[in-house]
Amino acid sequence: MPKIWTNSGDSHFLEPADLWESRLPRRLADLTPKADKDPDGEYETVRVDGQTFRRKLPTSAAVQFLENTRKAEGIRDARLRLGDLDHEGVWGEVIFPSLGMWSSTFRTPELLKACMRASNEWALEEVASVSDRYVVTAQVSTLVVEDAVTELEWAAGQGFRSVFLPTRPHPSAPDWHMADWEPLWRAAEQAGMVLAIHIGTDPVDLTSGKVGVAYRGPGGAVMNYTETTFSGQRFAMKLVASGALDRHPDLKVLISEGGASWIPFLGDRMREGYRQHHMAVRPKLTRDPKDILMTQVYASFQHDESAVAAYTAMGYRNVMFGSDYPHMEGTYGHTQDTLKELFDGVPVETRLRITQGAFAELFPHVPPAPADEV
C-alpha cells in the first residue's frame, strides 16, 4: 500500500537541559532551575528564581515512562529527526518546546523574558534552520503582557509563524479571557502568528513532584489522560466567549493533542449558552460563537476514529492530524498504520484536508508534502 503523507499539528523537541544556564548572563543564569539530589536518594532540592523546595524524586516507573517518551533521537537532533519523519510519512510539523514547563515557577519578569528569548534563539539556530518543514513555536512570557507582545513581535520578525501559549497563563497573571490580554491578540493577528496551545500545560505546582496527576485510584491513568483535553477546550472557550476571536477575525488558534471532534460539540454548547442565557451574556458577539469556534480554532488529534466524521458529518473543516512525535500518546512507530485505518474508504479530498489542508491553511509557507505515491 502506498505511503500516506501527512503534516503534524503536534510534535515535540527536547532542548538541552543547560540551554538557559549556558545562554543567560550569570546573574540571571543563577536563578534558573537547579536540582540537587538529597543524600537519602529519595528527594531532591530544587532552587529556582529565589525559591527553594524539596520534592520526591520520580518513581522508577515514572522515570521509565519519561525515557520511553524520549528514546527517539530525533527529539534532540533536528537532522536525525528528518529520517524518522520520512519513515513515518510525516512532512511538516508544529514543534513544541519542552523546557517551558518551568515558566510558571518564575517570579522575576526579566528572568522569564530572558529565558524565552534564549529558547527562541536556540530554536531558530538548532531546529528551524535545519528544515523548512519545521514550524517551531516561539515562547513568550505569560506573566507580563507587554513582554509577551514584545517577544511575539520579535519572533515574527525572525520568521516564527506560531507562538506557543499554555492552556492557562502564569499563575500571577489574569486568565486568558480577561481584557488585559487584548494587546497580545492584536499583535498576534497583525503579525500573522498562529496561537498554538498544547493541552496539559496549565501551570503546575512543581513542588508536589506530581505533574498531571488529578486522580489516583482505579482508572487513574486513563482519567488523568482524558482530563487533559479539558484544558485545551477551555482555552478555546475563553477566546471565543470573551470576544477575542470575534474582534480579531484573522487570528487563528491551534489546540494540539486534545482531539478534534469536541469542537462541534463545544460549539453547540456555547451557542446554547449564548442564546438561552442571553440576558446575562457580555460581551455580545457580532458572529455566532459556534461559527467563530469552527472557523478560527483548529485542533489536532492522533488516533481518534471520530475525527473524520467531525469533518464530513459535523461540518468542522479544521480537523488536523498530529503525530505527537515522539511521545507515547502519539503514533510514532505506527503512523502509517494509524493513517491507513483512519482513512480506509474515505474520499481522498477528505483525507488531504485532515492530513495536509488544514495545516497548510495555517502555515502556507511550509512546502507542500510529496504527492501520493502510487
Place this chain on the structure above:
Amino acid sequence: MPKIWTNSGDSHFLEPADLWESRLPRRLADLTPKADKDPDGEYETVRVDGQTFRRKLPTSAAVQFLENTRKAEGIRDARLRLGDLDHEGVWGEVIFPSLGMWSSTFRTPELLKACMRASNEWALEEVASVSDRYVVTAQVSTLVVEDAVTELEWAAGQGFRSVFLPTRPHPSAPDWHMADWEPLWRAAEQAGMVLAIHIGTDPVDLTSGKVGVAYRGPGGAVMNYTETTFSGQRFAMKLVASGALDRHPDLKVLISEGGASWIPFLGDRMREGYRQHHMAVRPKLTRDPKDILMTQVYASFQHDESAVAAYTAMGYRNVMFGSDYPHMEGTYGHTQDTLKELFDGVPVETRLRITQGAFAELFPHVPPAPADEV
C-alpha cells in the same frame, strides 16, 4: 406540519420548600436548612445541620433569572404539567428533583437519609402517581454507601426505575471511581435502576452564595454554562475507567443536559489513554473503554445540531433528546420548532431513535408515545 412526539431525558420538578420540614420528626426537621434575612436586606443567615453562615442575598438579576426558570406552573403541579407536555409534544420524562442541592451541606448521615426518604415518598405521592409518563428519579444519600444501597433497594421496590446521582458525591465521601461505591453499582444493576446524572451537580459551597460561577469577567455567562458539561463527562469517565461499568454490563447511565456528541470523542480519548499508557493502567478492562461508554452511557441534549450526526456518523446510538422543562436552557415554548429544525430531512428511524427509542430502552415500562400525526 404534524407534531413530533418526543420523550425527554431531562426534566425538572420543584418540591415545596417545606417538604423536609413538614415530613421529618421535629428533632431532624430542626436541622434542615433555614434562612433568615438580615436586617440590612443584603445578607441572610442560613442554619443547616448545626452549621450557621451568612451569605449575600441573590441580586435582583439572579432572582429574575430563577423566576424565569420556574414560571411554568407544571414545575410545581404534576397535573397541570401534562397540559404543557402535550402542547410541547413531550411524552415521557425523566424528572429530577430540585431540593437535592442542599444534600452536600448535611453532615449527619441520619438526617440525610431521612431527607432522601421524605423526598422519595413525596415524589411518589405527588408526581409519579399522576402519570405513568413520569420517570421520577429517586434520591439517595451519597455520604454513606450503605445508606445509598438501602434507599436504592427500597426505591426500586416502590416502583422507581432510576436514581439521581450528583456528578460528585458528598464532599466527605470518596469519589465515584473508588472501590467504596461498588456495592451501589451492584445494587443498581440488580434492581434494574438507571443511574441518572444531571450535570452541574458537583457539591457546592452554599456559603459563597455563588452557585455555578466558575468564571467572572468577559464571556463569564457563556463559559459558566459551557463548563457544566465537564462534570457530567467526568462521571461517565470515572465509571468506565474504574471498571464499574465493565463489572456490571447491565448497569446503564444517563447523563442529562450535558449534550450527547461528546460521547464518541471522550470514548476515543479514553481508548487512546488506555492503549498508549497501558503500562500504567489499572484495572484492566475486559472490553474496550469506548465500547463500554458508547453502549452503557446514554446522554441527553437540547438544541445541539451535532447530536444527529453523533448517531448517524459516529455510531453513538444512545443519543437522547431532553427538553429540560421548564428551565431556560431547554426548549420549553419552542420544543416543536427545535425538533423540526433538528430532524429536517433526517430519516424517520433516526429521529425515532433519538426522540423515543433510546429513552424506551432505559424505561420500557413507560407507555409508548402517540404515533406520528399525519
